Amino acid sequence: MADELTPETPEEEQPKKTHKQRKNGLYPGVSDELAENMRSGWADTELHGLEPIAQATHTLARRDALSRHFPGERLVIPAGRLKTRSNDTEYPFRASTEYAYLTGDQTENGVLVLEPTGPAGHVATIYLLPRSDRENGEFWLSGQGELWVGRRHSLAEAEQLLGIPAKDVRELAEALTEAEGPVRAVRGHDSVIESALTDKVTKERDEELRVYLSEARAVKDTFEIGELQKAVDSTVRGFEDVVEVLDKAEATSERYIEGTFFLRARVEGNDIGYGSICAAGPHACTLHWVRNDGDVRSGDLLLLDAGVETHTLYTADVTRTLPINGTYTDIQRKIYDAVYESQEAGIAAVKPGAKFRDFHDASQHVLAEKLVEWGLLEGPVERVLELGLQRRWTLHGTGHMLGMDVHDCAAARREAYVDGTLEPGMCLTVEPGLYFQADDLTVPEEYRGIGVRIEDDILVTEDGNRNLSAGLPRTSTDVEAWMARLKS
Numbered sequence: 001m002a003d004e005l006t007p008e009t010p011e012e013e014q015p016k017k018t019h020k021q022r023k024n025g026l027y028p029g030v031s032d033e034l035a036e037n038m039r040s041g042w043a044d045t046e047l048h049g050l051e052p053i054a055q056a057t058h059t060l061a062r063r064d065a066l067s068r069h070f071p072g073e074r075l076v077i078p079a080g081r082l083k084t085r086s087n088d089t090e091y092p093f094r095a096s097t098e099y100a101y102l103t104g105d106q107t108e109n110g111v112l113v114l115e116p117t118g119p120a121g122h123v124a125t126i127y128l129l130p131r132s133d134r135e136n137g138e139f140w141l142s143g144q145g146e147l148w149v150g151r152r153h154s155l156a157e158a159e160q161l162l163g164i165p166a167k168d169v170r171e172l173a174e175a176l177t178e179a180e181g182p183v184r185a186v187r188g189h190d191s192v193i194e195s196a197l198t199d200k201v202t203k204e205r206d207e208e209l210r211v212y213l214s215e216a217r218a219v220k221d222t223f224e225i226g227e228l229q230k231a232v233d234s235t236v237r238g239f240e241d242v243v244e245v246l247d248k249a250e251a252t253s254e255r256y257i258e259g260t261f262f263l264r265a266r267v268e269g270n271d272i273g274y275g276s277i278c279a280a281g282p283h284a285c286t287l288h289w290v291r292n293d294g295d296v297r298s299g300d301l302l303l304l305d306a307g308v309e310t311h312t313l314y315t316a317d318v319t320r321t322l323p324i325n326g327t328y329t330d331i332q333r334k335i336y337d338a339v340y341e342s343q344e345a346g347i348a349a350v351k352p353g354a355k356f357r358d359f360h361d362a363s364q365h366v367l368a369e370k371l372v373e374w375g376l377l378e379g380p381v382e383r384v385l386e387l388g389l390q391r392r393w394t395l396h397g398t399g400h401m402l403g404m405d406v407h408d409c410a411a412a413r414r415e416a417y418v419d420g421t422l423e424p425g426m427c428l429t430v431e432p433g434l435y436f437q438a439d440d441l442t443v444p445e446e447y448r449g450i451g452v453r454i455e456d457d458i459l460v461t462e463d464g465n466r467n468l469s470a471g472l473p474r475t476s477t478d479v480e481a482w483m484a485r486l487k488s
Contacts, residue, residue, distance in 0.1 A: 273315025
């Protein structure tokens with residue numbers, strides 16, 4: 001990785017300067033001749049006639065709804081800044097969900113500001129870094145300059161793409177410091193902006209803004225539903241990729257599975273939507289196993305929980321539990337089929353007007369019945385459910401909202417989410433599981449080390465639901481047939 005010389009490099013870290021170099025204060029450590037050479041001779045690359053991004057009409061509607069909800073108040077929503085991974089390297093940037101949801105933009109340092117026009121209405125402005133400056137040398141001397149990390153859109157280009165007037169973000173902090181009137185901001189993404197607003201905001205008012213934006217994402221518009229389907233379709237292909245290389249994974253580790261799925265995510269989307277869980281054997285009993293450094297053995301199960309994130313930041317979240325050699329053992333099939341039956345009951349409960357908790361209750365009832373039937377718990381089933389005894393082996397909730405975040409709408413109020421009612425356009429996961437830990441002495445030995453989860457992404461429709469991930473088989477028989485086709 002190349003090492004840059006930035007204008008901000010401390011004097012003691014600069015190379016020794018010649019007399020001519022010392023004369024040039026604008027470019028420390030650079031001769032006048034090189035500085036002049038780098039200023040000129042570059043073609044005009046400004047882009048004209050750009051088409052608005054696909055979601056521009058939807059982001060406008062979202063900003064209008066936000067404006068109506070907080071009349072007369074200045075609203076500040078930052079994208080966030082680069083975060084250091086180690087020394088002088090940064091993590092890949094991912095814009096804050098709130099900012100991307102309202103603008104469609106994904107660039108670091110961006111800030112959306114809605115300025116009130118009176119008791120009602122706002123004017124939206126997006127504050128961005130302009131193209132790196134060729135006159136002062138930023139484009140080749142700064143570590144974030146164009147020749148180091150690539151071209152940024154100009155402010156004029158951004159306006160065409162996003163449909164929002166754009167200004168230089170480097171002027172925003174001072175303007176916010178001097179601004180008057182009530183302000184709300186989304187916190188946790190941009191310390192510079194937060195510092196400028198320190199004496200103008202309160203934690204309680206800012207939390208109300210965050211909660212509103214979380215709840216606003218619960219019902220997806222047509223663009224979002226299309227993006228979620230894209231994410232799921234790519235995820236289905238990623239699962240197929242994994243099945244085709246299971247023999248190679250057996251020769252290496254779970255990391256081969258992780259890398260295989262990641263390749264699909266990067267080729268067809270922006271990234272993975274969350275850390276892939278590639279849990280083979282007893283690792284399947286660890287709910288968020290993301291170390292992915294274990295052995296992949298024939299005869300064991302592979303619990304693969306993974307999702308592709310689209311270029312617009314919508315993610316899938318799908319799980320299948322697969323027999324590594326292509327065939328379930330009798331005990332594996334018994335447990336898998338119980339989870340499948342539980343999931344079927346949960347999916348059937350997803351419909352408009354149903355309580356959000358209904359699908360969880362339906363799934364849990366089936367699992368409790370199975371545990372009583374197998375003699376692992378003493379009935380009746382109603383007693384088991386009342387005391388929550390099934391949770392020793394089911395552990396987690398049966399699903400969550402899905403969207404730009406894998407656990408979307410997380411800041412929503414309880415009454416609007418887990419105690420709320422399902423509506424058309426909501427998208428959620430249904431993912432029951434049974435997990436028998438390898439050291440669990442309360443179950444017969446044959447159960448130990450087996451973990452099974454089946455997860456699908458379910459869209460609430462006007463007349464019921466649609467399984468967005470129906471492209472992946474779910475019954476044990478269909479899974480075996482599907483794997484056999486892919487391996488042939």
